Amino acid sequence: MKFFRGLKRIPRVLCQRDFFLLPQPVGEIRGLKRLGSPYGGWVCQTAELRSESVAYSFGVGTDISFDLELVALTGCTLHAFDPTPDSASWIRQQGLPANLHFHGFGLADRDGELIFRRPDIPGYFSPSAAFGYPGAGERFPVHRLATIMKKLGHSSIDLLKMDIEGSEYAVIENMCAEAIFPRQLLVEFHHRMAGIGIGKTKASLNQLRQAGYWLASVSPRGEEFTFVRPESG
Numbered sequence: 001m002k003f004f005r006g007l008k009r010i011p012r013v014l015c016q017r018d019f020f021l022l023p024q025p026v027g028e029i030r031g032l033k034r035l036g037s038p039y040g041g042w043v044c045q046t047a048e049l050r051s052e053s054v055a056y057s058f059g060v061g062t063d064i065s066f067d068l069e070l071v072a073l074t075g076c077t078l079h080a081f082d083p084t085p086d087s088a089s090w091i092r093q094q095g096l097p098a099n100l101h102f103h104g105f106g107l108a109d110r111d112g113e114l115i116f117r118r119p120d121i122p123g124y125f126s127p128s129a130a131f132g133y134p135g136a137g138e139r140f141p142v143h144r145l146a147t148i149m150k151k152l153g154h155s156s157i158d159l160l161k162m163d164i165e166g167s168e169y170a171v172i173e174n175m176c177a178e179a180i181f182p183r184q185l186l187v188e189f190h191h192r193m194a195g196i197g198i199g200k201t202k203a204s205l206n207q208l209r210q211a212g213y214w215l216a217s218v219s220p221r222g223e224e225f226t227f228v229r230p231e232s233g
Contacts, residue, residue: 009222012192013198016197016198016199017192017193017196017198018198022218022222023215023218023225024215024218025214025216026214026216027214029214029216029217029228030045030047031046031047031048032044032045032217032226033046035065035066035069035070035073036063036065036066036067036069037066039063040061040064040066041065041066042066042161042186042224043186043216043217043219043226044159044161044186044226045184045216045228046074048158048183048184049070049074049076049158050074050075050076051074051075052076053074053076053077053158053159054077054078054079054154054156054157054158054159055067055071055076055077055078055079055157055159055160055161056078056081056157056159056182057078057079057081057161058081058082058106058161058162058164059081059082059107059162059163059164059165060080060081060082060087060091060102061082061084061087061125061126061163062087062090062125064080064091064094064100066161067080067100068097068100070159071097071100076099076158076159077099077101078099078100079103079152080100080101080103081102081104081105081106081148082102082104082106083104083105083106083140083141083142084116084127084140085104086125088102088104103148105140105141105142105143106140106141106142106143106164106167107143107144107145107148107162107171108129108142108143108144108164108167108170108171109144109167109170109171109173110144111143111147112141113139113140113141113142114139114140114142114167115129115136115137115138115139116128116129116137116138116140117129117131117132117133117134117135117137118133118135118137119131119133120133120134126165127140128165128166128167129142129165129166129167130165130166130167130190130195130196131165131166131193131194131195131196132194144178145160145171145174145175145178146178149180156182156183157180157182157183158182158183158184159183159184159185159186160182160185160186161187162186162187162188163187163188165190166190166193166196168187168188168189168190168204169200169201169204172187172204172207173204173207176207176210181211181212181229183228183229184226184227184228184229185208185226185227185228186224186225186226186227187204187224187225187227188223188224188225189201189223189225190223192223208227211229212229213228213229214227214228214229214230216228
């Protein structure tokens with residue numbers, strides 16, 4: 001299976017949109033568990049989260065399987081975010097537990113509004129402020145991580161997940177510049193998209209390494225990454 005995945009990657013590697021060899025986790029990090037659906041699942045250290053822990057989940061779209069399983073398993077308080085009306089409308093139809101809260105704005109490296117454009121792909125729901133999709137787009141509200149933490153009254157974050165369609169690179173740079181370091185960081189990188197490229201992901205990985213993060217897990221696709229930051233980090 002790994003061999004065939006490697007073959008699939010070769011054209012993207014030649015176009016500078018994928019890894020030739022996937023980055024390897026740093027040693028053995030205990031307590032890792034994958035939660036959520038095949039589409040919306042993530043790997044995290046569940047044993048490090050408790051009822052007093054705070055988790056942020058950005059870009060939930062219409063799949064909160066990870067979020068629901070995380071709060072059920074750990075009892076933590078989770079704040080879910082998505083700036084799109086489609087997501088907000090879908091969320092309103094779900095029965096959310098008391099410790100899962102939804103907010104109708106997104107994460108960026110600035111406060112204000114960004115233009116989000118939708119992909120012209122049937123059945124694909126992921127508006128982006130970073131990709132060059134055609135069309136006029138719509139303006140949706142976004143905030144910096146520091147602003148969001150201040151709004152919600154949090155001085156630290158135990159787990160932060162972001163699937164924000166290409167905006168992760170600027171957010172990571174802003175997060176490091178403002179010295180905001182969640183204990184666990186779950187990121188989907190979008191180096192395969194036109195106009196992004198593997199160089200941006202490699203630069204972000206280096207930034208996070210310098211900030212004291214250890215790579216804990218990489219999905220077989222090479223897009224979903226889990227990082228942990230030890231106390232001494």
